[in-house]
Amino acid sequence: EGELVESGGGVVQPGGSLRLSCAASGFSISDNYMTWVRQAPGKGLEWVSIIYSGGPTYYADSVKGRFTISRDTSSNTLYLQMQSLRADDTAVYYCARPNMKWGSGALDYWGRGVLVTVSS
Amino acid sequence: SVLAQPPSVSAAPGQSVTISCSGTASNVGSRFVSWYQQLPGRAPKLLIYDNEKRPSGIPDRFSGSKSGMSATLVIAGLQTGDEADYYCGTWDSSLSTGYVFGTGTKVTVL
Numbered sequence: 197e198g199e200l201v202e203s204g205g206g207v208v209q210p211g212g213s214l215r216l217s218c219a220a221s222g223f224s225i226s227d228n229y230m231t232w233v234r235q236a237p238g239k240g241l242e243w244v245s246i247i248y249s250g251g252p253t254y255y256a257d258s259v260k261g262r263f264t265i266s267r268d269t270s271s272n273t274l275y276l277q278m279q280s281l282r283a284d285d286t287a288v289y290y291c292a293r294p295n296m297k298w299g300s301g302a303l304d305y306w307g308r309g310v311l312v313t314v315s316s
Numbered sequence: 317s318v319l320a321q322p323p324s325v326s327a328a329p330g331q332s333v334t335i336s337c338s339g340t341a342s343n344v345g346s347r348f349v350s351w352y353q354q355l356p357g358r359a360p361k362l363l364i365y366d367n368e369k370r371p372s373g374i375p376d377r378f379s380g381s382k383s384g385m386s387a388t389l390v391i392a393g394l395q396t397g398d399e400a401d402y403y404c405g406t407w408d409s410s411l412s413t414g415y416v417f418g419t420g421t422k423v424t425v426l
Contacts (some may be wrong), residue, residue, distance in 0.1 A: 206362070224424075232413065233415070233417075234328055238326065241352075241354075241403055241405070241417040241418040242415060243414045243415040243416065244417070245414075254411050254412060254414055255412075255414075256412075256413075256414060257412065260412075289360055290360070294364070294415070298348070298365050298369075299348040299366050300347070300348030300349065300350045300367070300406065300407075301348075301407050301415075302348075302350035302362055302365035302366070302405070303352070303362060303405070303415070304365070304371065305360050306359045306360055306361070306362075307359065308359050309359050
């Protein structure tokens with residue numbers, strides 16, 4: 197059974213930077229796609245970014261050019277580097293694993309989430 | 317959110333509720349759909365994948381189906397513990413769009 201644990205959240209000023217981490221256990225992130233999803237307070241789920249097992253990365257238009265997804269396979273950890281943060285980036289950020297063995301690529305493992313608050 | 321869901325549904329314990337999820341040809345119409353349950357203050361949890369399959373541990377009271385550009389989640393034998401937000405989700409054909417979620421449906425047990 198896989199597990200994901202996020203860390204690195206907190207309060208940051210507009211224009212600031214923050215790096216989120218997601219430690220995976222029970223499976224290898226290098227063999228899997230990994231993704232970030234966020235949820236603004238009281239709002240729905242929004243996909244943020246994905247890294248394929250082979251390395252390609254993709255981003256939602258709302259974060260493109262500001263966020264960078266990466267991974268460290270030696271520590272089995274996923275990252276999300278966030279720059280030029282804005283108030284509308286305030287959200288709980290979840291890392292999740294798309295199970296690409298299924299046709300749907302459903303997100304079968306989720307972390308508990310970490311809160312990022314962008315405020316002066 | 318790209319996929320449309322009703323904002324809320326409700327029913328008494330033991331009854332059934334149906335949640336719809338409407339998309340387009342580039343997502344629901346051409347991809348498998350998944351459903352997620354989010355209890356208050358918790359992370360989302362996978363309920364249904366590949367339109368109608370349940371992961372281990374999910375009771376058969378939860379069932380999914382898809383037809384054309386719409387998908388449906390049915391919760392039968394409603395229990396108080398089912399009070400939660402439910403989201404449909406699927407990958408879009410556009411790589412820049414990525415994974416798309418429904419607007420979310422709040423299920424209330426009367």
